[in-house]
Amino acid sequence: MAVVSQAITPEVLTTRRPTGALLRSALGLRRTQIGVGLLLLILAVVLLGPRVAPHDPNAFVGTPSSLGVPGALFGTDHIGQDVWSRFLSGGFTILSLAAIATALGLILGIAVGLVAAYSRNFLDDVLMRIMDVILAFPQIMLALVAIATVGPNPLTIILAVGLTTMPRVARVTRGASQPVVERDFVAAAEAIGVPRYRILLSEIFPNILSPLLVEASLRLTYAIGVIAALAFLGFTAHPGAADWGLMIQENYIALTVQPWGVILPVAAIALLTISTGLIGDGIARASAGIDRTRGAG
Amino acid sequence: MATGPSGSPSATLQVEPLAGPVMLDRSGAAGGPARTGGIRMFILRRVLQGVLVLVLVSIVVFAATQALPGDPARAILGRGATPASLAALREQLHLNQPVVQQYLTWATGLLHGDAGRSLAAQEPVSKLLADRLVNTAFLLLLSGLISIPLSVALGAYAALWRDRPFDVVTSLLTLVLAALPEFVVGVALVVLFATTVFKILPAITLIPPGGRPWDQPVAMILPTLTLVIAVTPYVARIMRASMVEVLESDYVEMARLKGLSERLVLRRHALPNALGPTFQVIAINLAYLAGGVIVVEYIFNFAGIGGALRDAVANRDIPVVQALAMVIASLYVVLNLLADIGTILVTPRMRTKL
Numbered sequence: 310m311a312v313v314s315q316a317i318t319p320e321v322l323t324t325r326r327p328t329g330a331l332l333r334s335a336l337g338l339r340r341t342q343i344g345v346g347l348l349l350l351i352l353a354v355v356l357l358g359p360r361v362a363p364h365d366p367n368a369f370v371g372t373p374s375s376l377g378v379p380g381a382l383f384g385t386d387h388i389g390q391d392v393w394s395r396f397l398s399g400g401f402t403i404l405s406l407a408a409i410a411t412a413l414g415l416i417l418g419i420a421v422g423l424v425a426a427y428s429r430n431f432l433d434d435v436l437m438r439i440m441d442v443i444l445a446f447p448q449i450m451l452a453l454v455a456i457a458t459v460g461p462n463p464l465t466i467i468l469a470v471g472l473t474t475m476p477r478v479a480r481v482t483r484g485a486s487q488p489v490v491e492r493d494f495v496a497a498a499e500a501i502g503v504p505r506y507r508i509l510l511s512e513i514f515p516n517i518l519s520p521l522l523v524e525a526s527l528r529l530t531y532a533i534g535v536i537a538a539l540a541f542l543g544f545t546a547h548p549g550a551a552d553w554g555l556m557i558q559e560n561y562i563a564l565t566v567q568p569w570g571v572i573l574p575v576a577a578i579a580l581l582t583i584s585t586g587l588i589g590d591g592i593a594r595a596s597a598g599i600d601r602t603r604g605a606g
Numbered sequence: 607m608a609t610g611p612s613g614s615p616s617a618t619l620q621v622e623p624l625a626g627p628v629m630l631d632r633s634g635a636a637g638g639p640a641r642t643g644g645i646r647m648f649i650l651r652r653v654l655q656g657v658l659v660l661v662l663v664s665i666v667v668f669a670a671t672q673a674l675p676g677d678p679a680r681a682i683l684g685r686g687a688t689p690a691s692l693a694a695l696r697e698q699l700h701l702n703q704p705v706v707q708q709y710l711t712w713a714t715g716l717l718h719g720d721a722g723r724s725l726a727a728q729e730p731v732s733k734l735l736a737d738r739l740v741n742t743a744f745l746l747l748l749s750g751l752i753s754i755p756l757s758v759a760l761g762a763y764a765a766l767w768r769d770r771p772f773d774v775v776t777s778l779l780t781l782v783l784a785a786l787p788e789f790v791v792g793v794a795l796v797v798l799f800a801t802t803v804f805k806i807l808p809a810i811t812l813i814p815p816g817g818r819p820w821d822q823p824v825a826m827i828l829p830t831l832t833l834v835i836a837v838t839p840y841v842a843r844i845m846r847a848s849m850v851e852v853l854e855s856d857y858v859e860m861a862r863l864k865g866l867s868e869r870l871v872l873r874r875h876a877l878p879n880a881l882g883p884t885f886q887v888i889a890i891n892l893a894y895l896a897g898g899v900i901v902v903e904y905i906f907n908f909a910g911i912g913g914a915l916r917d918a919v920a921n922r923d924i925p926v927v928q929a930l931a932m933v934i935a936s937l938y939v940v941l942n943l944l945a946d947i948g949t950i951l952v953t954p955r956m957r958t959k960l
Contacts, residue, residue, distance in 0.1 A: 340781070442662045445935050445942075447897025450915070457919040457927045458670045534787030538901050541789050542916050557793060564809075568802045571793060579790050586785025 328518050334595040341591025347584035351577060355404050358397030366390065366398040366551040374563035374570070383569035387559045396573040399551040403540065403578070407532040410467045414474025414532070415525055421475065422482025423509045426490050437483065440476035448473040448535050453544075461544040470535055474528050481524045485517040519596035526589030530582050537578050553577055649947055656943045660936060664716070667931045668709050670924070698723060699924070712928070721929035726921045731929045735911060737816070739933070742899060742910035744819045748826065749833035750892050757838040758884065761845025762877065765853060777846070780839035788898040792832040792905040799828065810907040829906045836898050837891045844887045849880040882952050889945030893938045 335341045363380065364370055371378035373389040383392040425436040443451075452469035459465050489495065490513065498508050539545070540554025548555075553574035560570030679695040680687060687695075695701075699722075700708045715722060721731035760780070764773040783791075800809035811825040819826055852858060853876055861875045862868075903913035911930055918926035 442659055442666070445659050445663045445939050446666075446931075447894065447900075447934060447938060449897050449900055450931060450934050453900070453915060453919045454667065454670050454927060454931050457922055457924065530785050534790075538787055538789050542901065542904055543920060557789075561793070564797065564801045568797060572797060572802075575790055575793050575797075579786055579794070582785040582787060582790070583782050586781065590781055 328522070331519055331522070331592065331595055335588075335591045338591045338594060340587045341595075344584045344587030344591060347580050348588065351400065351581045351584065352404075354397065354577065355400035358400065362391075362394035362397040364391040364394040366395045367549060368394075374560070374567040376567060376569075383573060384567050386556070386567070386570045387563055392560075392567075392570045392573065395551040395556060395570075396553070396577070399553045399556055399574060400577060400581075402545070402550070402552050403533060403537050403554060404581070406463060406466055407470075407529060407536050410470035410536065411474060411525065411529045411532045413467060413471030414528060415478055415521075417471065417475040418478025419482050419514070419521065422479040422484075423486055423513060425479065426483045426486035427505070427509055427513065429490070433483075436479070440479050443473060443476045446473060448531065449538055452535060452539055453542075456539070456544050461539070461546055463546045466536060466539060466544075466546070470532050474532060478521075478524055478528060481520055482517060485520045486513050489513050489516045519592070523589050523593045523596065526585050526592065530585040530589065533578070533582055533585065645950065648950060652943055652946055656939050659939055663935045663939070664713055664932060665709070667928050667935070668712060670928065670931075695725070698725075716929070716932060721932075722925035724918075724923055724926050726918070726923045726926070731926050734926070735914060735929065735933075738909055738911045738914050741813060741819045741908065742903070742912060745826070745829060745833070745903075745908065745910060746892070746895055746899060748830050749837065749895060752830065753834045753837045753841070754888055756834070757841035757888070758845050758881070760838070760842040761847075761884070762849050762872075762880065764842070764846040765849030765880075766872070768850060773846075776842065780842050783835055784839040784843065786835075787901075788832060788836045789901040789905060791835045792828070792902050795828050795832055795835075796905065811909075812907070813909045815909075825906075829902050829908055832902050832905070833895055833898060836902075837895060841884065841888050841891055845880065845884045848883045849876065852876050852880040855879075878952070882949060885952055886945045886949045889941050889948065893941035893945075896934050896937045896941075 336345070359366075363382075367390060369389045370381050370391045371385045371389055373385060373387055376384040378385050378391075381391045381393065383396070386392050386395060421436050421440065425433040428436075446454075448470065451473050452466060455465050455469040495508060495512055498512050503512070537554040540552050541558050543555070543558055545552050545555050556574045557571050560567065564571050679692045679699065679701060683691060683695060700711050703711065712722070719732055721735075723729065724731050724734055760776055764776045767773050796809050797803065799807045807828055808825045809828070811819070811822060811829055813819055813822060813825075857879075858871060858875050861871045866874075899910065900912035900915055902908070903910045904916045907913070911933060915927065915930040915934070917923075918930060
């Protein structure tokens, strides 16, 4: 990616800053702090929520879609389950599927990008053209085609989102690696006979970490969006289970009488994507080193 | 200013998702000296590449039916299917032919505008989708016509008034909005303007069969607004970064020093140069809308191809899924193609490299 290589060459390569220092300087920015705070808050809800939920998420506690049910803080959902308990239990699927799919996309994309940049021959062309073909599918559409074919099981969703994340990561990896591949220490490593996979992993990879960290947080943001959207469209592995995306769909029809069944999960997904977005932007700013002297965080 | 001219834009540019010149980096980065041949050859080459990508995409989409575990006909009809209905469906999907033959039959059919018959509606797919295609095209066009000038203006003014209140507020707002999935934006708008907080706009867009979306201006507001909010923040951020870089360039300083009015400096020197990189991002984000429209149409019950794709997936109506996947992928490829060609045309610097 021409734009990325331009952006990275001046700062990242000349001042090789260790990742720890990068993250520390990112954490000095207000936006990163807010992002991390929000993320921790959502993680607390997702992980601790099921323990503190007052009801079983699948238990019927009152008349459907009503607000004045005793013991149900935010009322009941479209079939009479406790909205608050389902909200507390509904984040785990989205978050875990998104994390696994993003990790898969990152691993595949980084591998393809590194190999493409390092090979500098027809393999580079072939790999990147394959990436172009995958890029021709909007992420959610490829996931929908896969679901139409084999059904909405977790593996389908992870593979579809992971595979569509891959080409985007591969582009960034390749773009960032290209200038690194040309540097002398790579030639030196080749000269003393370091195996190729080691050159990729220990010579090139450490030098492209900061754009990859930014990319990782961006990809996670998108993966959460796609997976939550699939659930919102009604495609989840377990139709009756508590899931923020599905919750919005189920209670959407009763929005005028019982808004909480929609508002709580929408707010949670919004805060989650905003938090990863803020963290990504913080890392990007820290890696460009611009906000160190201006307090505009 | 703590850093050089490239400091601040790089931060934002790195963040862009599918943004970078998606196909442009071919000639330069694929290695070797740039091939010569001028703009015409470049366009021809790009069109051929686009066609190649579409052929590969069609193979992937077609393979979707082949990937059905076991017998596709049984997978579609379920366990209770009678042998007669299975045989009929196999006939209809051309499952009795060899795979390559099946693909060719389907692909040539598509080229002639014949996408097979819908399994759910038992009608030709093309007939089902014709009106919906018009509706979706109108929605996308309207969203594009609003979001492009809006995002360019927001980004340009933010750069011009860098670090002043307008810039700080838009930067923060675009950062937050850019992170939100479309359906979150859409549902939030419905809660705000149609149901819970205010009840001033319709929550669904009802287009009667045979009706046209432009006859329902009020009902178009929320779906259009959702798509505009989905695209504008991102493009505005890129435009700001690009404009900041241009405003710090030598030629803008030169233009100012030779006494041109600020208005002329902006219009003649800064804006055209800042638009180059932004153009690509605009087109890619419009292509991104092709995916976003699926969710947005579902929220507003909008009779378009996105909502149709969702229903077809739920019904496992494979011929319709295939046709819609091809339509959406084609839209995506064509917009990318236009982006590349447009970028070359608005960026004289790149023309010389051809």
